[in-house]
């Protein structure tokens with residue numbers, strides 16, 4: 001039996017929208033990082049979607065401060081360019097703004113090509129961009145277009161980014177993908193039906209991706225950021241008056257540990273910033289379907305157990 005490994009990426013010439021490999025080769029040397037992490041991120045390249053504000057903006061700053069070259073993607077180019085140049089100035093890191101809608105296949109392909117050409121192959125992809133339901137209402141009252149835009153921003157967006165970036169990670173046999181999850185990835189809220197569907201779909205995407213990557217050194221994770229003060233949470237009536245925000249630095253630390261390869265056994269599983277203890281995660285190897293989406297049986301006799 002041949003050893004089980006990831007399916008090779010589709011040859012680029014069969015799909016003109018996929019980029020051609022430019023800077024394939026060995027990755028940077030690894031050593032201790034500023035966080036006390038066991039490996040440095042210096043010289044590595046990150047691509048963060050939804051980078052212009054909120055969690056994405058915190059992430060690009062945190063990753064750049066740890067020595068990564070960081071590309072940020074968002075639709076509103078003006079705000080994105082300002083954010084990425086502020087981060088570049090504050091950290092001295094190489095930053096790049098690539099304006100694109102994550103749901104636009106051609107735009108995503110062109111943006112990733114630019115990232116590879118200007119910064120190099122992507123070591124860390126963070127699928128962070130996405131929308132939230134415009135109002136708290138049952139699904140039959142939701143505007144169908146906005147409902148699908150929400151689902152599409154997370155699921156189609158995550159899919160398109162993975163489809164464009166992951167084949168090159170597989171070719172280099174290195175890379176990590178983080179899909180930003182939510183409490184609603186694992187439990188629907190009736191008044192946020194689109195977002196619940198979107199975040200659960202994205203979590204399934206992570207599991208399917210991690211499964212397909214088994215046997216390789218490319219890994220995929222779900223990271224729930226907790227409740228971070230951002231334009232999104234400020235727009236949600238359910239968080240009105242809320243004050244116990246998750247410090248964004250907790251999200252940065254968790255994703256830094258993932259990028260440094262410290263949490264690789266958790267590939268295909270959900271981690272939660274602000275609740276999970278990093279040392280505990282580092283010391284554990286998850287078993288069975290721990291931290292994965294599963295149907296809970298009604299009891300011992302449940303035929304679906």
Ligand SMILES: NC(=O)c1ccc[n+]([C@@H]2O[C@H](COP(=O)([O-])OP(=O)(O)OC[C@H]3O[C@@H](n4cnc5c(N)ncnc54)[C@H](OP(=O)(O)O)[C@@H]3O)[C@@H](O)[C@H]2O)c1
Nearest residue numbers: 050052054055074075076101102129130227228230231232
């Ligand atoms: N904040 C929280 O407490 C929390 C909790 C759980 C999960 N999350 C998740 O964490 C991620 C970031 O949340 P946030 O609170 O920082 O959100 P946010 O403040 O609304 O920021 C969203 C970012 O995504 C970009 N974006 C939205 N749709 C896009 C698209 N189609 N293509 C490209 N970029 C797009 C936005 O810029 P443009 O509008 O210019 O495109 C912006 O940069 C989201 O996936 C969210 O679901 C957040």
